[in-house]
Amino acid sequence: ALGWESYAARAAVMIGASILMCITACYGYRGMYWVSVVSTPLIIALACWVVSRSLDEVGGFSGLTSIAPTTTMTVTLAITTVVGTFVSAGTQAPNWTRFARSGSQAAWACIIGFLLGNGMMILFGAIGAITFGEGDFVLVLYNLGLVGWGLILLFGNLWKSNADTAYAFGVAGAEMFRHPRKAPFIIGGCVIGTVLALVGVHNHLVDYLSLLGTFIPPLGGVLIGDFLCRWRQGIPEGHTPPLVHWRHLAVYAFAAFLAWLSGELAIGIPPLIGIVVAIALTMVLQRRGAVSANGSLAA
Numbered sequence: 001a002l003g004w005e006s007y008a009a010r011a012a013v014m015i016g017a018s019i020l021m022c023i024t025a026c027y028g029y030r031g032m033y034w035v036s037v038v039s040t041p042l043i044i045a046l047a048c049w050v051v052s053r054s055l056d057e058v059g060g061f062s063g064l065t066s067i068a069p070t071t072t073m074t075v076t077l078a079i080t081t082v083v084g085t086f087v088s089a090g091t092q093a094p095n096w097t098r099f100a101r102s103g104s105q106a107a108w109a110c111i112i113g114f115l116l117g118n119g120m121m122i123l124f125g126a127i128g129a130i131t132f133g134e135g136d137f138v139l140v141l142y143n144l145g146l147v148g149w150g151l152i153l154l155f156g157n158l159w160k161s162n163a164d165t166a167y168a169f170g171v172a173g174a175e176m177f178r179h180p181r182k183a184p185f186i187i188g189g190c191v192i193g194t195v196l197a198l199v200g201v202h203n204h205l206v207d208y209l210s211l212l213g214t215f216i217p218p219l220g221g222v223l224i225g226d227f228l229c230r231w232r233q234g235i236p237e238g239h240t241p242p243l244v245h246w247r248h249l250a251v252y253a254f255a256a257f258l259a260w261l262s263g264e265l266a267i268g269i270p271p272l273i274g275i276v277v278a279i280a281l282t283m284v285l286q287r288r289g290a291v292s293a294n295g296s297l298a299a
Contacts, residue, residue, distance in 0.1 A: 001142055001147045001150070001151070011198055014194060014197045014198055015194060015198075017155065017158070017159070018162075018190050018193065018194040018197070019190075020159065021158075021159055021162040021163045021166060021190065022166060022186060022187060022190035024159065024163040024166075025163045025164075025166035025167040025170065025186045025190070026170075026182075026183050026186055026187075028167065028182075029096070029099055029167070031163065032096075032160070032163050032164055032167060035156075035159055035160050035163055036160050038156070039156030039157065039159060039160045040160065042152060042153070042156050043121075043153060043156055043157055043160075044120075046137070046141070046149060046152070046153050047120070047121060047124040047137065048124070050124065050127075050128050050137055050140055050141065051124050051127050051128070053144065054127050054128050054130075054131035054132065054140075055127070055131075057131050057132070058130075058131050064127065064130060064131065067130050067131075069130070070133075074266070076263070076266065076268075076269055076270070077210065079213075079269050079271065079272075080209075080210050080213035080214060080263065080269070080270050080271055081206060081209045081210055081213060082122060082213070083212075083213040083217065083271040084208075084209030084210060084211070084212035084213030084214075084216075084271075085118060085122065085209060086114050086118045087212060087213060087216040087217055087220065087271065088165070088212055088216050089114070089164070089165075090110075090114060090216075090220060091216060091219055091220050091223065092164070092165070092168035093110055095167065095168045095171050096164070097109060097110065124137075125137060128140045137150075137153055138150045138151075138153055138154045141153060162193070165189075165193075166186050166189050166190050166193070167182070167186065169185060169186060169188075169189035170182030170183065170184075170185040170186035170189065172185070173185025173186075173188070173189070176243075178243075210263075213270065213271050214256070214259045214260055214263055214270045214271065214274065215256050215259070215260070215274075217259065217270075217271040217272075217274040217275040217278070218251075218252050218255035218256045218259060218274040218275060218277070218278040219252055219256075219278075220275055220278075221255060221274065221275035221276065221277065221278025221279040221282065222248050222251055222252050222255075222278045222279075222282050224275075224278075224279050224282075225251075225278060225279040225280070225281070225282025225283045225286070226248065226282055226286065228279075228283060229282070229283050229286040229287065230286065247285055247289070248282065251278055251281045251282050251285065252278060254277070254281065255273075255274050255275075255277040255278035255281065256274060258273055258274065258277050259271065259273050259274030259277075
């Protein structure tokens with residue numbers, strides 16, 4: 001929009017934006033909260049406005065449904081891609097919902113955010129893509145001549161999402177290495193993400209979402225299965241988890257392989273296969289382990 005065509009200019013924007021997102025994540029939950037308070041209403045308002053303009057362009061819903069698509073995507077790939085848009089955040093949700101005042105508030109926040117919020121954005125994006133032939137809201141606004149609003153949407157959306165992800169990366173790193181501070185891991189994660197951006201990872205977005213939709217659901221399945229077997233009453237006082245839970249790691253690897261194989265062979269829906277297999281196998285092995293432990297104790 002501003003005529004900055006050189007790689008150096010694009011790289012400077014990527015690095016500068018990454019630094020801002022990293023600083024926000026280092027401030028923790030409070031920093032992410034204020035970014036979300038400002039950006040989320042703006043994103044929703046702009047998305048609704050683009051949908052309204054899109055429907056005006058094609059003559060309402062009847063005109064929208066009469067447009068014939070020029071490209072196709074299999075149902076399996078479509079589901080995997082959609083799952084990929086939110087599944088990573090789904091496994092990170094406990095990093096944020098732990099700040100809720102009650103369990104019901106945490107549950108409702110996830111239901112509204114993932115089902116309603118993410119579903120609305122996918123629907124709005126589809127309407128914009130059908131109308132203007134462009135799946136990126138920012139470029140739709142650019143094509144409408146609304147460069148300033150497009151920049152606000154771009155930075156607001158990415159700043160919110162990337163700061164949340166950087167924070168979750170920092171929490172995971174601090175937990176994994178039993179380090180008292182998240183900041184070093186947040187900075188390290190931002191460096192990795194910035195390098196990926198600089199080498200053009202955004203040119204493979206659909207492939208990346210497909211990978212997330214395949215390999216992240218089994219991780220969620222392990223978490224769900226483990227929760228149902230062991231943690232429904234909460235984590236016991238003073239419990240120290242092992243550094244690596246090899247049985248869960250093996251379950252994840254096996255379920256992820258089956259999910260990937262189902263996609264390669266075009267059999268079933270990869271994310272569904274991955275999460276169901278992971279839940280079932282985690283629960284089976286956990287209960288067998290409990291039975292074996294009780295038998296040894298009785299003996």
